[in-house]
Each structure stands twice: as C-alpha cells, then as structure tokens.
Amino acid sequence: xxxxxxxxxxxxxxxxxxxxxxxxxxxxxxxxxxxxxxxxxxxxxxxxxxxxxxxxxxxxxxxxxxxxxxxxxxxxxxxxxxxxxxxxxxxxxxxxxxxxxxxxxxxxxxxxxxxxxxxxxxxxxxxxxxxxxxxxxxxxxxxxxxxxxxxxxxxxxxxxxxxxxxxxxxxxxxxxxxxxxxxxxxxxxxxxxxxxxxxxxxxxxxxxxxxxxxxxxxxx
Amino acid sequence: xxxxxxxxxxxxxxxxxxxxxxxxxxxxxxxxxxxxxxxxxxxxxxxxxxxxxxxxxxxxxxxxxxxxxxxxxxxxxxxxxxxxxxxxxxxxxxxxxxxxxxxxxxxxxxxxxxxxxxxxxxxxxxxxxxxxxxxxxxxxxx
Numbered sequence: 001x002x003x004x005x006x007x008x009x010x011x012x013x014x015x016x017x018x019x020x021x022x023x024x025x026x027x028x029x030x031x032x033x034x035x036x037x038x039x040x041x042x043x044x045x046x047x048x049x050x051x052x053x054x055x056x057x058x059x060x061x062x063x064x065x066x067x068x069x070x071x072x073x074x075x076x077x078x079x080x081x082x083x084x085x086x087x088x089x090x091x092x093x094x095x096x097x098x099x100x101x102x103x104x105x106x107x108x109x110x111x112x113x114x115x116x117x118x119x120x121x122x123x124x125x126x127x128x129x130x131x132x133x134x135x136x137x138x139x140x141x142x143x144x145x146x147x148x149x150x151x152x153x154x155x156x157x158x159x160x161x162x163x164x165x166x167x168x169x170x171x172x173x174x175x176x177x178x179x180x181x182x183x184x185x186x187x188x189x190x191x192x193x194x195x196x197x198x199x200x201x202x203x204x205x206x207x208x209x210x211x212x213x214x215x216x217x218x219x220x
Numbered sequence: 221x222x223x224x225x226x227x228x229x230x231x232x233x234x235x236x237x238x239x240x241x242x243x244x245x246x247x248x249x250x251x252x253x254x255x256x257x258x259x260x261x262x263x264x265x266x267x268x269x270x271x272x273x274x275x276x277x278x279x280x281x282x283x284x285x286x287x288x289x290x291x292x293x294x295x296x297x298x299x300x301x302x303x304x305x306x307x308x309x310x311x312x313x314x315x316x317x318x319x320x321x322x323x324x325x326x327x328x329x330x331x332x333x334x335x336x337x338x339x340x341x342x343x344x345x346x347x348x349x350x351x352x353x354x355x356x357x358x359x360x361x362x
Contacts (some may be wrong), residue, residue: 076278101278
C-alpha cells in the first residue's frame with residue numbers, strides 16, 4: 001500500500017518512519033528543498049520537492065497510484081485543496097486532512113472531506129486534564145469530541161485499589177474498556193480486581209467524567 | 221445570473237478586489253471586503269462605502285464576521301488559488317450562496333473549480349485570449 005504525505009516538519013518524518021516500518025510505501029511532497037534532502041537521506045521514501053496543492057506536482061508524485069493521502073501542511077486551504085483533488089480528480093477514497101482551525105472541521109466534513117483531525121482541541125483538552133490530575137495519562141476525544149476515551153494509572157492511594165469492578169459504584173453509562181497490567185492488556189470483567197499500577201481505559205458521558213475519575217484515582 | 225447584487229463579499233483587497241469592491245459599492249450593493257493585511261484597504265477609493273474585515277479567510281470565524289451567511293454574491297480575488305477555491309466552495313456548498321466567483325491562476329485548478337460550479341476566471345487566460353484574438357490567432361481552450 002502506498003501513502004502520499006504532503007507537508008513538512010519533524011512530525012512528518014516520524015509518521016513516515018512509522019508507516020515505513022509497517023511495510024507501507026511512502027511518497028512525501030514537501031516545499032522545502034533542504035527538508036526534502038534530509039527526508040531522502042533518512043527515509044526509504046520517494047521525496048518530491050514542490051507544492052503539493054498543485055495538480056502537476058501531485059501527478060509527478062504518482063498520485064494516481066497511491067491508496068491514501070495525508071495532507072498535513074500548516075495551511076487549511078492547501079490541505080483542503082489536496083484532499084478535494086485526491087477525491088474528486090484522482091479517485092482516492094481515503095484522504096485525511098489536518099484542520100488547523102478547529103472551526104473548519106465541520107465545514108471540511110460537509111464539503112466531502114470526511115477524515116479530518118484537528119490538533120488544537122486534543123492538545124488543549126489534554127493539557128486541561130493533565131493539569132487536573134497527573135494520573136490521567138491518555139485522553140482521546142471521539143465522536144467529534146462529544147465523548148472522550150481516557151486512560152488513567154492507579155497508584156497506591158487509588159480508592160478502587162483491591163476492589164472488584166462490580167463493587168465500584170460507577171454511574172450508569174460508564175464503560176471500563178481495558179486494563180494494562182505488567183505489560184499485558186486485557187478486557188476486564190465484573191470480577192476483575194483493580195491493582196496499583198494498573199492502567200485503566202474508560203469511556204463515560206462528560207457529565208459523569210469527574211465522578212468516574214474520582215472513583216478510580218481519587219480526588220486531588 | 222443577472223439579478224441585482226444586494227450583498228457581496230469580496231475576498232482580497234488587491235487591485236482586482238478593490239476595483240470590484242468600488243464598482244459594486246458605487247452601484248448600490250452592500251459590500252464587505254476581507255483582507256489579512258489592513259494596509260491594503262488604503263487601495264479603496266472614495267467610491268467605496270462598504271465595510272472591511274481584517275483577517276485570514278482560511279479561518280471560518282473571519283468569513284462569519286463578514287456575515288457570509290447573508291451574502292448573495294461571493295468573489296474570491298486573492299493571489300492564492302487554493303484559498304480562493306476553498307472559500308468559494310465553502311460559499312457555494314456550505315452557505316449555498318447563489319453567485320460565487322473565483323480568480324484562479326492555475327489553468328488546471330481553474331478547470332476543477334468550474335467543474336464544481338464555481339465561476340472561475342484565470343486573468344492569465346483571459347489576457348491571452350484577448351491578445352490572441354486581437355492578433356487574429358485562433359486559440360483552442362483546453
């Protein structure tokens with residue numbers, strides 16, 4: 001499978017490296033000559049130096065042969081153009097756009113770019129939650145941020161320590177998804193007892209978030 | 221498309237945008253001009269009696285500040301093809317504005333924008349056409 005990435009910066013390097021290690025073919029389009037040279041030296045990828053929002057450059061990069069497109073430039077208009085061209089002109093079904101302005105996310109979706117992601121709300125939420133509690137180690141908004149997947153780590157003082165899940169009085173609409181213990185991950189049952197060091201991931205409605213957090217890791 | 225223009229948004233206050241803004245404004249239309257560089261509003265002569273909004277139109281909030289939801293005409297005339305096409309498609313497909321025009325320099329992108337219902341114009345192609353016509357050379361448009 002070939003993935004075309006348009007954009008620059010250190011994160012592109014690491015995204016590409018990770019995809020290459022999973023056996024994907026990578027083509028990168030980047031405007032900056034020096035960055036292109038660095039990518040070619042360090043990655044087993046095809047690197048094209050040019051403006052990826054221009055059809056000519058996309059075609060030079062073999063856009064007609066790729067399976068997925070990832071548009072991650074700092075300019076929303078470029079990411080928009082790249083994904084629309086990928087879908088409308090080159091028939092690529094999966095085109096992902098980084099949306100720099102979170103307000104644009106809904107607009108992009110309604111204009112046919114279904115796969116969008118916006119870093120600002122994820123990072124600001126993460127900072128807010130992390131600022132609240134050190135025990136929250138993962139926080140992923142899903143369903144357009146209406147609900148969040150949260151991962152916490154239990155310490156010695158966790159109120160749920162030693163209790164079975166069935167005995168913890170979670171609000172309804174709470175789902176404990178997985179437990180990571182000593183490097184293994186498993187899906188818990190009602191009989192699973194919580195231990196210090198466990199990494200618990202859960203989903204609950206936003207109005208119950210503080211309560212669930214309190215039951216698992218306690219109040220600061 | 222010969223309906224009277226009641227409320228037009230013009231994106232980009234360069235020579236083209238300023239000229240259109242003045243013409244529409246002096247013709248009695250309500251006009252809002254958007255540009256990220258407020259110094260460019262100095263291009264507007266006394267014939268312009270509309271409003272100006274400073275900001276990057278790639279931010280939805282800037283388009284909303286210009287009351288894009290109320291406009292019947294949207295003209296994208298910056299020197300950035302992608303910005304012109306994106307905002308034109310937002311105007312057309314998201315805000316359902318009836319008359320959407322965009323200045324697109326790249327001939328391939330111009331063709332793309334046209335295929336999506338935007339009235340796209342390439343100043344370069346128009347100039348070339350005029351030139352070739354007056355020189356008596358027939359041109360077949362791609």
